[in-house]
Amino acid sequence: MLKLAVCVSGGGTNLQAIMDAIDNGTITNARIEVVISNNKNAYALERAKKHGIQSVCISPKDYESREAFNQNFLAKLDSYQVDLVVLAGFLVVIPEAMIKSYRNRIINIHPSLIPSFCGTGYYGLKVHEGVLNRGVKVTGATVHFVDEGTDTGPIILQKAVEVKQDDTPEVLQRRVMEQAEWIIMPKAIDLIANGRVTVSDGHVRIHE
Template identity: 50%
Template sequence: MLKKTRVAVFVSGGGSNLEALLQSEVSGGMPFGEIALVVSNTQGAYALERANNHGVEGVCIPSRGNSGFEEELQALLMARHIDIIVLAGFLAILSADFVGKWPERIINIHPSLIPSFCGKGFYGLKVHEAALERGVTLTGATVHLVNEIPDGGRILLQKAVEIRPDDTAKTLQQRVMEQAEWVLLPQATAQLCQELSEKLSEGV
């Protein structure tokens, strides 16, 4: 039997993508992985309550004004024997040094079809506002590996979502989450868990 991959999910806010991951695990959609840890960089994030509701350890390590933030993160991940990191609405930028310790072990969900509306400054509602301002008719979401360039890692999965004439940034954000993000992130996480489980079982 393959060793299960231990997953840490990083969040900053409500954790709707985290909930999609947790529900996927409960329903058997992640047979080679287990969500072992949820980390928030903001105090009082509802995502930590979601973790608690599923019996998953939730830890807050504030990033604002914390010069030792990444060192604390790394120590926690090592102590919990984490294999993979999933960024699920995580708004802190991880340094190249931190990312370099986790080659092809960190994935992120971005609310556009990369390379459109991505990179530095594009996050949350700003992405959807930019799409509406540009007048595109299709947007979507992308799951990609994380490297030292914001939204620059290899693309794993994408899904398109139609933009409607009466959309606002908030209605578009909700539909992209429902139709793309909550579908893609569990799929990509499950795939990466399986790949890593097979490598670990072979001693790679």
């Protein structure tokens, strides 16, 4: 049974998609051990409580330095002995020590087709604003392992979504969530939980 920690900062729509997928059997052989947020007002924490999942808030604001926060954050995470860390809209830079400790055991969802519209400065609505400003016809979402770079880790799954000419950033954001994020994040977790994902030379291989 793969034990998950899901890290969130806001509403928790991807968390909800993961919980629903576990409940309906789309994700097998996995359970959420803890939901961690850096924001005590995150609605994602309420979603976790309603689902009977342990939740905890650990915020950089409560520490005198980022280094102190990083140490405590990693210690808190370690205490749950999870197998996979899922970043589901987590707006905190992951400490390098945590990346090393959890190499190829941290996954993130990004709302574009990496390597387009990703990296420093591209998060939330800014991604979709960038897509519309450039005028591309196809966008989507990417699930990838986290490494020391920003959105540079090995790609696990991607799914394309059509951009429509009258889209606003908000409308496009919703379509990418519904048609890509909420589908490929649960699928990636299921693949990992069932031993079907390996990483070799910076590339992901998915085994039948």
